Amino acid sequence: MTVTSTERLYKDRLSIGNKVSRRLWGLARILLFSWTPDYGFNGWRIMVLKLFGARIGHGCKIAPDCRIWAPWNLRMGNYVCLAAGVDCYNVALIRLDDHVTISQRSYLCSASHDIRLLARPLTHAPIHIRQHAWVCAEAMIGPGVEIGEGSVAAARAVVMKSVPPWTVVGGNPAVTIKARVLAQSELLQ
Secondary structure: OOOOHHHHOOOOOOOHHHHHHHHHHHHHHHHHHOOOOOOOOHHHHHHHHHHOOOEEOOOOEEOOOOEEOOHHHEEEOOOOEEOOOOEEEOOOOEEEOOOOEEOOOOEEEOEEEOOOOOOOOEEEOOEEEOOOOEEOOOOEEOOOOEEOOOOEEOOOOEEOOOEOOOEEEEOOOOEEEEEOOOOHHHHOO
């Protein structure tokens, strides 16, 4: 198979407007977001994200060292936590429903590259994490994945396929470990 050099060149298909918005956000992130102390400035960080198009419910907590690629592609319900070092590479929409926790240094990656082509063009698909789900420390959630209601992605799990509700997954690649069953005292509340 003969391949020409032009077939190997990567072509960035994101719009100029997207690139300009990301540059402005990058500057705002440095000047207005990431320097803030962890405590006392959470409302400020949320306001800055909202100014750039993020939709964030009440009671949310966002650490100052979170990396959010495109705030306009972030939807957070109520009482959602993005812990220290979380990386949201949200080329496509990342939606976090109510009572979701994303633990330290987790990576939510809504984009990849098409390896069937030598130019490896960017591909992207939304991520949806349903209510009461928990993405544990250093887990990676891939493009197009839906984490079902109440599910848990264990620490350092690599989740590349959707997870059914109330399921615990772990490993690389992530596999089902067990069903998540709530304690009896939790059910009475």
